[in-house]
Amino acid sequence: xxxxxxxxxxxxxxxxxxxxxxxxxxxxxxxxxxxxxxxxxxxxxxxxxxxxxxxxxxxxxxxxxxxxxxxxxxxxxxxxxxxxxxxxxxxxxxxxxxxxxxxxxxxxxxxxxxxxxxxxxxxxxxxxxxxxxxxxxxxxxxxxxxxx
Amino acid sequence: xxxxxxxxxxxxxxxxxxxxxxxxxxxxxxxxxxxxxxxxxxxxxxxxxxxxxxxxxxxxxxxxxxxxxxxxxxxxxxxxxxxxxxxxxxxxxxxxxxxxxxxxxxxxxxxxxxxxxxxxxxxxxxxxxxxxxxxxxxxxxxxxxxxx
Amino acid sequence: xxxxxxxxxxxxxxxxxxxxxxxxxxxxxxxxxxxxxxxxxxxxxxxxxxxxxxxxxxxxxxxxxxxxxxxxxxxxxxxxxxxxxxxxxxxxxxxxxxxxxxxxxxxxxxxxxxxxxxxxxxxxxxxxxxxxxxxxxxxxxxxxxxxx
Amino acid sequence: xxxxxxxxxxxxxxxxxxxxxxxxxxxxxxxxxxxxxxxxxxxxxxxxxxxxxxxxxxxxxxxxxxxxxxxxxxxxxxxxxxxxxxxxxxxxxxxxxxxxxxxxxxxxxxxxxxxxxxxxxxxxxxxxxxxxxxxxxxxxxxxxxxxx
Amino acid sequence: xxxxxxxxxxxxxxxxxxxxxxxxxxxxxxxxxxxxxxxxxxxxxxxxxxxxxxxxxxxxxxxxxxxxxxxxxxxxxxxxxxxxxxxxxxxxxxxxxxxxxxxxxxxxxxxxxxxxxxxxxxxxxxxxxxxxxxxxxxxxxxxxxxxx
Amino acid sequence: xxxxxxxxxxxxxxxxxxxxxxxxxxxxxxxxxxxxxxxxxxxxxxxxxxxxxxxxxxxxxxxxxxxxxxxxxxxxxxxxxxxxxxxxxxxxxxxxxxxxxxxxxxxxxxxxxxxxxxxxxxxxxxxxxxxxxxxxxxxxxxxxxxxx
Numbered sequence: 001x002x003x004x005x006x007x008x009x010x011x012x013x014x015x016x017x018x019x020x021x022x023x024x025x026x027x028x029x030x031x032x033x034x035x036x037x038x039x040x041x042x043x044x045x046x047x048x049x050x051x052x053x054x055x056x057x058x059x060x061x062x063x064x065x066x067x068x069x070x071x072x073x074x075x076x077x078x079x080x081x082x083x084x085x086x087x088x089x090x091x092x093x094x095x096x097x098x099x100x101x102x103x104x105x106x107x108x109x110x111x112x113x114x115x116x117x118x119x120x121x122x123x124x125x126x127x128x129x130x131x132x133x134x135x136x137x138x139x140x141x142x143x144x145x146x147x148x
Numbered sequence: 149x150x151x152x153x154x155x156x157x158x159x160x161x162x163x164x165x166x167x168x169x170x171x172x173x174x175x176x177x178x179x180x181x182x183x184x185x186x187x188x189x190x191x192x193x194x195x196x197x198x199x200x201x202x203x204x205x206x207x208x209x210x211x212x213x214x215x216x217x218x219x220x221x222x223x224x225x226x227x228x229x230x231x232x233x234x235x236x237x238x239x240x241x242x243x244x245x246x247x248x249x250x251x252x253x254x255x256x257x258x259x260x261x262x263x264x265x266x267x268x269x270x271x272x273x274x275x276x277x278x279x280x281x282x283x284x285x286x287x288x289x290x291x292x293x294x295x296x
Numbered sequence: 297x298x299x300x301x302x303x304x305x306x307x308x309x310x311x312x313x314x315x316x317x318x319x320x321x322x323x324x325x326x327x328x329x330x331x332x333x334x335x336x337x338x339x340x341x342x343x344x345x346x347x348x349x350x351x352x353x354x355x356x357x358x359x360x361x362x363x364x365x366x367x368x369x370x371x372x373x374x375x376x377x378x379x380x381x382x383x384x385x386x387x388x389x390x391x392x393x394x395x396x397x398x399x400x401x402x403x404x405x406x407x408x409x410x411x412x413x414x415x416x417x418x419x420x421x422x423x424x425x426x427x428x429x430x431x432x433x434x435x436x437x438x439x440x441x442x443x444x
Numbered sequence: 445x446x447x448x449x450x451x452x453x454x455x456x457x458x459x460x461x462x463x464x465x466x467x468x469x470x471x472x473x474x475x476x477x478x479x480x481x482x483x484x485x486x487x488x489x490x491x492x493x494x495x496x497x498x499x500x501x502x503x504x505x506x507x508x509x510x511x512x513x514x515x516x517x518x519x520x521x522x523x524x525x526x527x528x529x530x531x532x533x534x535x536x537x538x539x540x541x542x543x544x545x546x547x548x549x550x551x552x553x554x555x556x557x558x559x560x561x562x563x564x565x566x567x568x569x570x571x572x573x574x575x576x577x578x579x580x581x582x583x584x585x586x587x588x589x590x591x592x
Numbered sequence: 593x594x595x596x597x598x599x600x601x602x603x604x605x606x607x608x609x610x611x612x613x614x615x616x617x618x619x620x621x622x623x624x625x626x627x628x629x630x631x632x633x634x635x636x637x638x639x640x641x642x643x644x645x646x647x648x649x650x651x652x653x654x655x656x657x658x659x660x661x662x663x664x665x666x667x668x669x670x671x672x673x674x675x676x677x678x679x680x681x682x683x684x685x686x687x688x689x690x691x692x693x694x695x696x697x698x699x700x701x702x703x704x705x706x707x708x709x710x711x712x713x714x715x716x717x718x719x720x721x722x723x724x725x726x727x728x729x730x731x732x733x734x735x736x737x738x739x740x
Numbered sequence: 741x742x743x744x745x746x747x748x749x750x751x752x753x754x755x756x757x758x759x760x761x762x763x764x765x766x767x768x769x770x771x772x773x774x775x776x777x778x779x780x781x782x783x784x785x786x787x788x789x790x791x792x793x794x795x796x797x798x799x800x801x802x803x804x805x806x807x808x809x810x811x812x813x814x815x816x817x818x819x820x821x822x823x824x825x826x827x828x829x830x831x832x833x834x835x836x837x838x839x840x841x842x843x844x845x846x847x848x849x850x851x852x853x854x855x856x857x858x859x860x861x862x863x864x865x866x867x868x869x870x871x872x873x874x875x876x877x878x879x880x881x882x883x884x885x886x887x888x
C-alpha cells in the first residue's frame with residue numbers, strides 16, 4: 001500500500017525567485033579613497049555601478065492536506081515583493097535602504113540583512129531555510145542562518 | 149603521492165535533468181467551486197493550465213574504479229524516461245497519472261510521489277538524495293525524503 | 297563632431313518578454329479521435345497538456361529626444377499584460393480564449409492571432425516588427441506580419 | 445560534387461557576447477525633478493540604480509579559406525573588451541563615460557553610441573551588422589545602423 | 593470580422609534546437625605546427641578540445657489549415673536527429689564526419705556544411721531560412737544561405 | 741536593536757562559476773576496445789568528443805568587518821583561473837592534464853581531482869565546501885569532500 005511507505009508528514013522545500021536592479025559602491029567610509037581604491041578596485045569607483053540581482057528564497061514545511069501547499073507561493077511572492085523587494089528595486093544600496101544603513105553593501109552583508117527582513121514575515125509552521133543571491137550570473141551568495 | 153591525500157572512497161553526487169509538459173488544475177474535490185476559486189485563484193480555473201516542468205534527479209555513490217561512474221548517467225536517463233517521465237509527459241496530472249490518483253496535483257505532492265516512484269528503480273549502492281522540480285523558471289520545489 | 301556621423305533619426309528595436317502558463321490540446325474537431333491521435337500523437341491526448349510560454353514582443357521606432365525611449369517599456373509591459381497576457385495566463389487555449397475561438401491552438405495559429413491583438417494597442421510612431429513565442433525552451437515560433 | 449552546390453563565397457554571421465555592470469539614472473537635465481519623477485518613475489530615483497548588461501556584437505563576412513574564420517573571435521573579444529567594455533564596466537553611465545556625455549543614458553541611446561564606437565574598430569572585409577543589448581533578461585534593445 | 597484583417601496565408605517561422613557534444617582542433621594541414629599554434633593559439637592544441645554545441649534550425653511556411661502546423665516539429669526533430677545530429681554527436685569533427693572531410697572544422701565552415709545537409713531533407717513548401725550554432729554560450733554563428 | 745538579533749559571526753557562502761572547453765574520451769586502458777565500446781557506448785569513440793564544462797566553486801566563511809567579504813571574489817577568480825582552469829581549457833583530459841594522469845576522465849573523477857587542486861589554494865579562514873561541475877546543461881556532478 002503506497003500510503004504505508006510514504007512518510008506521514010513529508011518535509012518539502014519551496015523556492016521562489018525575485019528580481020531587483022540596484023546600484024552600489026563597495027566602500028568603507030573609515031578608509032581613505034586611496035585605500036578603498038586599492039582594496040576594492042573598480043568595485044569602489046565613486047560613481048558606483050549596479051547589478052540585476054536575483055534572490056531565491058527557500059522555505060520548508062509539511063504540505064497542508066487540504067491544499068497540497070507548504071504555503072501558497074503567490075502569497076509568498078506578494079509578501080516579499082511588497083515588504084522587501086520594493087525597498088531595493090531601482091534603489092542605491094549605499095544610500096536608499098534603511099535596513100542596510102551603516103553597512104558596506106557587499107552581497108555577503110546584504111544577504112544576512114535580508115534574512116532578518118524575511119524571517120519574521122513567514123507564517124507559523126513555515127521555516128526559512130536558505131537565501132541565495134546572484135549579483136551576476138557567475139557570482140552567487142548563500143546564507144542559511146548559521147553562525148560560524 | 150596524490151593517492152595518499154585522496155579519500156579512498158569519495159562520495160560523489162550526479163544529477164540529471166528531465167523535461168515534461170503537462171496540464172493540471174489545483175483543485176480540492178471536497179470543496180465547492182467557490183471555495184476552490186477563493187483559495188487557489190487562477191490556479192483553479194476549470195479548464196486547467198499547464199507547465200513545462202523540469203525535474204532534476206540527484207543520486208550519490210562511490211565512483212566505480214573500472215568506469216569512474218557512480219552510475220552510467222545514460223542508463224539513469226533511460227530508466228527514468230521510460231518508467232517515470234512517459235507517465236507524465238503530455239498528460240493531465242489530475243486525470244491521467246495513476247500514481248497521483250486521489251491527490252491534489254500541487255508540485256509539493258507531485259515531488260513526494262516522484263520520490264516513491266524513482267527510489268525503487270535505482271541499483272544497489274546508488275542512493276537517491278534529492279529531487280528538484282521547477283514548475284516555472286521562478287518556482288522550484290525540492291524533496292530529500294525527510295519527515296518533519 | 298560625433299553628431300555628424302550619427303544618423304539623425306536612428307531606428308532602434310526594443311523587446312520585452314512576457315510569461316504565461318496555459319493548457320492546450322492540439323486537436324482538429326473535424327476529425328475523428330483516431331485521426332487526431334494518428335496525426336498529432338501525444339499532443340492530442342484528451343486530457344490535454346500545457347506549457348510555460350514565453351512571448352517576446354519587438355517594437356521599433358526613433359528614440360524620442362526628450363526621453364531617449366522608443367516607448368516607455370514599462371508602459372508596453374502594462375499594456376500587454378493587461379490586455380493580452382491576462383486572457384492567456386492560467387487558461388485553457390482550446391476553451392477559454394475568445395480570440396482563439398474556432399482555431400486549432402497550435403503555436404503557429406496562436407502567434408498570428410497575437411499579432412492581431414497586439415498591433416492595434418501600440419501608439420503612433422511605434423511599429424510592431426516581431427513576435428517570438430517559445431512553447432518550450434527548445435521550440436520557438438516567430439511572426440513578422442508577412443503573407444506568403 | 446558538393447563544391448558545385450556550395451556558394452563560392454558564403455556570407456556567415458559571427459556573434460560574441462560581452463558583459464558589464466554599470467549604474468545609471470534615466471534623467472533629463474532640462475526638466476525639473478518632479479517632471480523626471482513623473483515621466484521616468486523609479487528609473488529616475490536620484491541615487492540611481494544599475495544593471496548587469498549583456499551586449500551581443502554580430503559581424504558578417506566570408507570565412508577566410510586559410511582559417512575558416514570570418515575574423516578570429518578571440519581577437520574581436522580582446523578588441524572590444526579593451527576599447528569599449530573597459531569604459532563601461534563598473535562605471536556610472538551618467539557621469540563616467542566620455543562617449544555618452546550629454547545624452548540620456550537610456551538603452552536606446554547607449555546602443556546607438558556603441559555602434560559608433562565599435563564600427564571603426566573592425567578590420568576591412570568585416571561588417572558590423574547587429575548590436576543587441578539586454579538591460580535585464582526580459583528587456584532587450586537592438587540596432588542595425590538604420591535611419592528611420 | 594477577424595478573418596478580414598488576417599492575411600490569408602501568413603508566413604510563420606518555426607525553430608527547433610538540437611544539442612551535440614563534439615571534439616575539434618582548429619588546424620590547417622597546409623601549415624607547420626608552429627604556424628598553426630601562432631595563428632590559432634590554444635584552439636590548435638594537438639590533443640584537441642571540445643564543445644557542447646547547440647544548433648537552432650529555423651524553417652518557414654504557411655501553417656496548414658488542417659493542422660495549424662508549418663511542419664510537425666516532432667517530425668523535423670526526428671529527421672534532423674537521425675540524419676544530421678547522429679553524425680556529429682560524441683564525434684571528432686576533424687576525423688569522424690564525412691561531410692566535413694577536407695575542411696577546417698571552424699564553426700563558420702561547419703554551419704555552411706550543415707545548411708547543405710539539412711536543406712535537401714525538408715518537404716516541399718517548407719523553406720530553410722536560418723541556422724544558428726552556439727559553440728559556447730557566448731559565441732554564436734549564423735547562416736542564411738547567402739553569398740557575399 | 742538590529743545588531744542584537746544578528747548573529748555576531750554569520751557564516752556566508754560565496755560561489756563563482758568558471759568555464760572551460762575540453763576534449764575527453766571515456767576509456768579504460770585495461771580493457772579491449774570492444775569492451776570499452778560495450779560499456780561506454782558513444783562516450784568511448786576513439787576520436788573523442790568534448791564539452792563546455794561549467795565549474796562552480798563554493799567557499800564559506802565569516803565576512804570580514806572591514807570589507808564585508810568572505811574573500812574578494814575577484815581574487816578567487818584570478819587564483820583559480822591561473823592555477824586550475826588554465827590546465828584544463830582547450831585541452832584533452834586524457835592526455836594533457838598532469839593531475840588527471842592515470843585516471844579515467846569521467847566527471848566524477850575530475851571533480852574529486854579538482855577538489856585536491858583547489859583546496860590548498862584557499863587562504864586561512866576560508867573553507868572549500870562544494871564543487872559543482874556541469875558537463876552539459878542537463879548533467880551535473882557535485883563533491884563536498886566526503887568519504888562514503
